[in-house]
Amino acid sequence: MIRKNILRLVFIVLVLLIFVSAAFAFAANNVVPVTRLTDQRSAITANTLKPAECSAITLTAIVYCPSGGGACNGSNASELVIGSPNVDVIQGKGGTDCIVGGGGDDEITGNQSSDVCIGGPGTDVFKKCETQIQ
Numbered sequence: 001m002i003r004k005n006i007l008r009l010v011f012i013v014l015v016l017l018i019f020v021s022a023a024f025a026f027a028a029n030n031v032v033p034v035t036r037l038t039d040q041r042s043a044i045t046a047n048t049l050k051p052a053e054c055s056a057i058t059l060t061a062i063v064y065c066p067s068g069g070g071a072c073n074g075s076n077a078s079e080l081v082i083g084s085p086n087v088d089v090i091q092g093k094g095g096t097d098c099i100v101g102g103g104g105d106d107e108i109t110g111n112q113s114s115d116v117c118i119g120g121p122g123t124d125v126f127k128k129c130e131t132q133i134q
Helices: 002-028
Strands: 061-064 070-073 079-082 088-091 098-100 107-109 116-118 125-127 131-133
Parallel strands (some): 070 088, 079 098, 107 125
16 A cells, blocks of 8 residues: 555656656747847937036037146037036136036136036136026
8 A cells, every 4th residue: 555655656756857847848948039128228418417407408518627627618519518526717618508617616607698507515606607506
């Protein structure tokens, strides 16, 4: 009697092992096509980097001030001008600019009545900026 039960148990275990092996074999043959669903790319432009205070301005270029500080000039385009962590003298020139001073005691000149000038840590001096944010 015990022998019959052991044989039945061995038979059931063998059948289960066969089914499990077959399931793994079928799963190994499945091929999932590459969809690149998560491979999304978008350009980083001045408009994607600008702060919320400059949301009404359409910008065309980015100007980075030298990391050591000093003079930093924009052009006649509408630009996002990003200051350094040191003392900067920033001039936006023509166009409607969004100027972000950065650290240090900066002198920010917009040169246009519709420029947005945003200071940073330190004492900043603003000239010719429609909007001034310290």
